[in-house]
Amino acid sequence: MSANNERGGRTFIEEARRAQIIQCAVDVIAESGYARATMAEIGKRAGIAKSVISYHFADKGELMQELVRTAVATYTQFLEPRLAAQPTAAGKICAYVTGSAEYMSTYTNMHLAVLEVAFNGLGPDGRPLTASIPLETHKPTLERILHDGQVSGELRQFDVRVMAGLLRSAVTHTMVMAQRADPDVDLDSYARELATAFALATRDRP
Amino acid sequence: MSANNERGGRTFIEEARRAQIIQCAVDVIAESGYARATMAEIGKRAGIAKSVISYHFADKGELMQELVRTAVATYTQFLEPRLAAQPTAAGKICAYVTGSAEYMSTYTNMHLAVLEVAFNGLGPDGRPLTASIPLETHKPTLERILHDGQVSGELRQFDVRVMAGLLRSAVTHTMVMAQRADPDVDLDSYARELATAFALATRDRP
Amino acid sequence: MSANNERGGRTFIEEARRAQIIQCAVDVIAESGYARATMAEIGKRAGIAKSVISYHFADKGELMQELVRTAVATYTQFLEPRLAAQPTAAGKICAYVTGSAEYMSTYTNMHLAVLEVAFNGLGPDGRPLTASIPLETHKPTLERILHDGQVSGELRQFDVRVMAGLLRSAVTHTMVMAQRADPDVDLDSYARELATAFALATRDRP
Amino acid sequence: MSANNERGGRTFIEEARRAQIIQCAVDVIAESGYARATMAEIGKRAGIAKSVISYHFADKGELMQELVRTAVATYTQFLEPRLAAQPTAAGKICAYVTGSAEYMSTYTNMHLAVLEVAFNGLGPDGRPLTASIPLETHKPTLERILHDGQVSGELRQFDVRVMAGLLRSAVTHTMVMAQRADPDVDLDSYARELATAFALATRDRP
DNA sequence: AATGAATGAGATTTCATTCAT
DNA sequence: AATGAATGAAATCTCATTCAT
Numbered sequence: 132m133s134a135n136n137e138r139g140g141r142t143f144i145e146e147a148r149r150a151q152i153i154q155c156a157v158d159v160i161a162e163s164g165y166a167r168a169t170m171a172e173i174g175k176r177a178g179i180a181k182s183v184i185s186y187h188f189a190d191k192g193e194l195m196q197e198l199v200r201t202a203v204a205t206y207t208q209f210l211e212p213r214l215a216a217q218p219t220a221a222g223k224i225c226a227y228v229t230g231s232a233e234y235m236s237t238y239t240n241m242h243l244a245v246l247e248v249a250f251n252g253l254g255p256d257g258r259p260l261t262a263s264i265p266l267e268t269h270k271p272t273l274e275r276i277l278h279d280g281q282v283s284g285e286l287r288q289f290d291v292r293v294m295a296g297l298l299r300s301a302v303t304h305t306m307v308m309a310q311r312a313d314p315d316v317d318l319d320s321y322a323r324e325l326a327t328a329f330a331l332a333t334r335d336r337p
Numbered sequence: 338m339s340a341n342n343e344r345g346g347r348t349f350i351e352e353a354r355r356a357q358i359i360q361c362a363v364d365v366i367a368e369s370g371y372a373r374a375t376m377a378e379i380g381k382r383a384g385i386a387k388s389v390i391s392y393h394f395a396d397k398g399e400l401m402q403e404l405v406r407t408a409v410a411t412y413t414q415f416l417e418p419r420l421a422a423q424p425t426a427a428g429k430i431c432a433y434v435t436g437s438a439e440y441m442s443t444y445t446n447m448h449l450a451v452l453e454v455a456f457n458g459l460g461p462d463g464r465p466l467t468a469s470i471p472l473e474t475h476k477p478t479l480e481r482i483l484h485d486g487q488v489s490g491e492l493r494q495f496d497v498r499v500m501a502g503l504l505r506s507a508v509t510h511t512m513v514m515a516q517r518a519d520p521d522v523d524l525d526s527y528a529r530e531l532a533t534a535f536a537l538a539t540r541d542r543p
Numbered sequence: 544m545s546a547n548n549e550r551g552g553r554t555f556i557e558e559a560r561r562a563q564i565i566q567c568a569v570d571v572i573a574e575s576g577y578a579r580a581t582m583a584e585i586g587k588r589a590g591i592a593k594s595v596i597s598y599h600f601a602d603k604g605e606l607m608q609e610l611v612r613t614a615v616a617t618y619t620q621f622l623e624p625r626l627a628a629q630p631t632a633a634g635k636i637c638a639y640v641t642g643s644a645e646y647m648s649t650y651t652n653m654h655l656a657v658l659e660v661a662f663n664g665l666g667p668d669g670r671p672l673t674a675s676i677p678l679e680t681h682k683p684t685l686e687r688i689l690h691d692g693q694v695s696g697e698l699r700q701f702d703v704r705v706m707a708g709l710l711r712s713a714v715t716h717t718m719v720m721a722q723r724a725d726p727d728v729d730l731d732s733y734a735r736e737l738a739t740a741f742a743l744a745t746r747d748r749p
Numbered sequence: 750m751s752a753n754n755e756r757g758g759r760t761f762i763e764e765a766r767r768a769q770i771i772q773c774a775v776d777v778i779a780e781s782g783y784a785r786a787t788m789a790e791i792g793k794r795a796g797i798a799k800s801v802i803s804y805h806f807a808d809k810g811e812l813m814q815e816l817v818r819t820a821v822a823t824y825t826q827f828l829e830p831r832l833a834a835q836p837t838a839a840g841k842i843c844a845y846v847t848g849s850a851e852y853m854s855t856y857t858n859m860h861l862a863v864l865e866v867a868f869n870g871l872g873p874d875g876r877p878l879t880a881s882i883p884l885e886t887h888k889p890t891l892e893r894i895l896h897d898g899q900v901s902g903e904l905r906q907f908d909v910r911v912m913a914g915l916l917r918s919a920v921t922h923t924m925v926m927a928q929r930a931d932p933d934v935d936l937d938s939y940a941r942e943l944a945t946a947f948a949l950a951t952r953d954r955p
Numbered sequence: 956a957a958t959g960a961a962t963g964a965g966a967t968t969t970c971a972t973t974c975a976t
Numbered sequence: 977a978a979t980g981a982a983t984g985a986a987a988t989c990t991c992a993t994t995c996a997t
């Protein structure tokens with residue numbers, strides 16, 4: 132890898148391989164769980180020797196880090212316009228829930244994989260990173276949305292951190308569990324149910 | 338272990354050892370994460386050789402299974418009277434959330450450990466058991482409560498499975514994340530905030 | 544290994560195994576060189592699985608460290624009485640050279656192995672330890688002997704560090720090379736030749 | 750490489766590349782030790798891909814062999830006129846020691862590197878070459894000088910192989926160790942000390 | 956002449972599990 | 977009932993080497 136690793140300056144082919152490897156890692160993790168996602172398994176899935184992974188990523192940690200980075204970027208790009216399109220806080224909340232469901236339908240494995248990594252993966256220090264970075268990604272955004280809604284009088288007075296946390300859980304936990312329990316679940320209507328619940332829980336006038 | 342394992346017929350000492358080992362596993366998992374909870378580490382914590390664990394449990398899977406069984410039983414015993422004490426659906430929902438917070442304060446490590454196991458552990462088939470048994474434990478109970486509330490006209494018409502799922506997530510995910518982010522968080526008031534949200538989201542008349 | 548590693552408190556059997564493993568490592572290194580002395584190779588020589596080595600030593604570094612420690616202690620125990628028996632500086636110098644030759648005949652592999660480790664081994668920091676500790680072991684002793692000889696007027700005025708260095712080299716390098724070139728070399732007479740040279744090079748009156 | 754490798758018939762550019770690669774190998778080995786001198790590292794130092802090294806040298810063994818050959822040739826060219834300039838055996842001995850010190854000051858890395866290779870490198874058979882070729886290079890020359898000195902009556906009767914070995918060690922071991930211990934050591938005066946010692950140890954009349 | 960990419964062999968280390976005592 | 981000792985499978989990572997371009 133040598134100099135390439137240091138940010139920027141990567142071949143087209145290299146980018147393609149990295150993307151392919153990340154995708155295979157995503158698939159293996161989503162289908163078989165983090166514990167089974169060994170270098171050998173990922174390599175087998177990609178049809179390459181496991182040392183090829185070592186060639187393109189400094190170590191397993193970097194691979195997982197890149198996987199998470201990719202997933203978060205994809206998710207954010209997916210969600211942002213949908214949030215921006217809604218003028219009201221209620222609209223944004225609904226868009227967050229339904230948009231996440233839509234994302235989850237489109238990028239199922241990626242959504243599952245990033246959660247697996249978040250819960251099972253270890254940081255560089257060897258300690259579990261347990262959802263530290265990835266899952267908290269959108270919390271600041273959510274808190275701002277909720278806060279603005281309270282200021283404008285659209286939403287009632289509640290603890291924004293609690294509600295933001297519940298919103299995150301609804302998306303990264305509730306829906307994921309539902310889909311795991313029944314892969315054929317209709318995420319769309321599931322999300323609408325959740326959105327209704329949040330609308331009632333957050334609106335100002337009872 | 339010989340014949341003893343097959344349910345029943347365990348010495349008093351045996352039971353004590355098993356309980357001790359489970360407790361040590363709980364502590365190690367809660368403090369250091371599932372990945373670090375090796376047999377050696379658990380044994381060290383218990384002050385015994387790791388082979389003693391193998392002596393009392395068929396394999397690591399059985400240990401984890403028993404850990405989960407214990408935790409679920411404790412949780413259920415803790416929660417049941419609190420639910421029974423509430424005549425209304427709204428009361429039961431509130432009791433579920435606040436009771437869980439109370440449980441989480443009392444049995445912090447157990448609550449954390451069982452989630453770690455649920456997310457990271459592997460089933461007998463080698464596939465991740467991801468929340469299969471443990472997290473779904475109270476879902477039927479919750480669904481019944483919600484359903485009864487709808488029938489009696491106390492609660493509005495929503496999809497009980499969705500709402501039950503969200504309730505489970507609030508307890509096993511939202512609050513846990515909150516505590517991880519800030520170990521000094523006041524779980525009591527956190528739970529009250531959640532309870533309010535659920536009251537608004539589920540009550541019949543707006 | 545657990546608690547045992549922490550100094551003291553080792554089983555008899557464990558000590559025996561450690562000694563056996565060290566001895567096998569010595570033999571492999573002396574016969575095939577440091578590069579070939581892999582865990583697998585050492586294990587094979589000892590007739591044990593390579594993981595047994597890991598069981599008794601924290602890592603390869605600790606094994607090498609113990610090997611060097613053992614060798615240095617053996618060498619020192621061998622040499623000390625021979626030095627103490629000589630009252631004069633000249634006698635001690637001669638005893639150092641001839642005693643080392645005798646040691647080398649008795650513990651050939653150990654002498655060779657410790658030099659291999661010194662030159663090829665890596666320290667905990669990953670940098671080569673190149674003879675740092677082991678080879679310098681007796682230099683202070685030599686320097687004191689030479690210094691005392693100068694003070695008493697028995698030896699001429701020379702730089703004691705240079706002469707001590709040359710003495711060390713004669714023993715760890717000249718004789719070793721000679722034996723490698725011809726394994727049947729008579730170390731005894733070889734040492735006597737060296738001793739004569741040093742006597743002439745150090746005595747006071749020409 | 751095709752046919753070029755077989756001696757002779759190398760482009761000017763080819764020769765330049767080979768020389769550059771050898772020099773970089775020398776520097777890496779001297780500064781970081783043999784174990785760290787991987788193809789990748791040497792390539793990085795030279796600013797070329799590691800496959801370029803494979804292109805110019807059959808394998809790592811050939812590179813090291815060429816490195817040693819170059820170093821020995823340089824050393825010999827450096828030393829020869831200094832030896833020839835001295836008519837007496839004593840003068841040649843002194844010139845050998847001081848000349849080597851001068852060489853070591855001028856080509857520090859090369860001197861260090863060739864020793865590293867001699868001690869750590871493996872021969873074509875996979876066995877360590879341990880100083881076989883390189884370190885013995887000048888021993889015949891030294892033995893002849895010593896022998897001639899004895900015949901002419903200038904030097905006393907000693908075993909020329911032993912004394913030649915000690916002379917080699919003084920240069921390849923004693924001085925190297927001294928410089929490693931203290932990089933600022935004054936090699937010139939160090940060499941003069943050694944020369945005096947050898948003069949006393951070898952001259953005929955006490 | 957040069958190189959990026961790929962590869963496979965091999966080294967170290969971890970860990971659940973087994974076994975004789 | 978307990979344990980120290982041993983084991984083998986598996987995982988990660990390194991490195992010299994090869995090959996198509």
